[in-house]
Amino acid sequence: MKKLLLLCLLLIPVAGIAQENTAKDTTLYVNGRKISIKEGNGKIKVKLYEQSSHGDTIENDQIFEGVYMDGQSTERRFELAVPFSKSKKSYGHFDPHYAGLYMGYTNLADNLSFNNANGIDLVSSKSWEIGLNLFQGSFVLSADRHWGLTTGLGFGYTSFRVDGNKGFEKIGNATVLVAPSQGIEYSQSRLRYNHFRIPLLLEWQSKCGNKGPIFASLGAEAEIRCWVKSKAEYEGHGHTLGKDLNVRPVGLNLLAQVGFDDIGAYLRYSPISLFEKDKGPDWNPVSFGLVWYW
Template identity: 40%
Template structure:
């Protein structure tokens, strides 16, 4: 009989011990700070922290500590944690004073040029342009970045932009498609060309290494790196014999994929850029040997 009673007591003691252990996990931490008779008591529990302030006052000739303040601070939320919203464009983001601020173009516009050789900035004599009317514009549709430190000067930016580029041909010339090539053709007595141009749309994916330094309220920055370009919707237009604009060729044997070198510099949300293609605009032996480049201004969102 005594043996049965002892076994039953042991079985009842097991859940009671578990309940006691659960109550003792995550004990409340308490710290008391005393300063010139006043007291500050800090109690830290599992998910919050309570602060009580007591002031020493005289009541009925006796010194007593009277509570004058109590505050509750909830569990800290990491404000630097990134979500998928950080990759979306035009979403306002709260940033700390020294936080890294990437500069992938939000909106940009600039002049387009054609040179004879890579890294040459002179105007091409193989395809003469009206430089004041040859331009490009684009806007950023996706942007992500990686910074190297908590309060960095350095980071890597990755973006995707979409836009439009137009080369306006000067004089009585047009870019025609003949015998499997694109030929820069002059007008004659029978056929005249006016306001001719070559245009294409593009997707661009820049991968930029950036340095930045705060000066006053904003940051000076510089970034550079390769940019991959996909060209589409290529067309050549001209006004023939003073008539309406007419499409004189599509595709025009333009390279569908290009690799550019991109450099940007600026202050705050405004900057300038220089973009240069690493190889020719047209496929080999399919058109004039010209290298496109552009420069302009950008507004970083």
């Protein structure tokens, strides 16, 4: 990659000479990649494209863009990470941190109070979330490549284990935590759902020689919730107590991450209640755990 970008820079003077010969655009193919150089309005724009798996170069695979004008330059890098990709991180550019496997504990807070929130207890050691952040992309903000914006797409599963012989049910228009009929004893009761998450994070990172990088990121995460269920186990079988349960279909999380190289820790908090207003407990999901980044 470094050789290709160096070649791009070396070709800029060539593009200037080509201008004198009335040639405005230049396209080159090097090691299966396409380099496009366009000149106009006093500036030179260089774009680099990856080659598709079928051997054809397509513009959707753009990975670099540089604009050079009057001794100043602006560069953007387009990156997409997929699970178990064979392409390894390069220590010469910005490496976003979102795509990967995460797992952590989760809880429900009432104004940042985690004990007996709204009169409801959870079994904290058995309330958890797990998921795969499948894709990521980045936009470099600084020339030293220490700052950038990171986004992506993730899919996961969240489960809250209720403490005591109670379960979530929808009674009328409200979701409440109630005890079962007389003679029934729940061995366990859970509220669970799946979710898609789309983040926008401001990330800082710094390389440590040939190791690293050390990184930290902070931002927001849109959460789309689906397949919401309340389930309980009794008499040796699992039983569905209710579905949907007035859980907001779309939520918002605040996400903070820190780490080194491919391992990190995260803290996630939703400032918006899990349930719709006046249709369930006023609860804010919170979670923390570890991430293994691709």
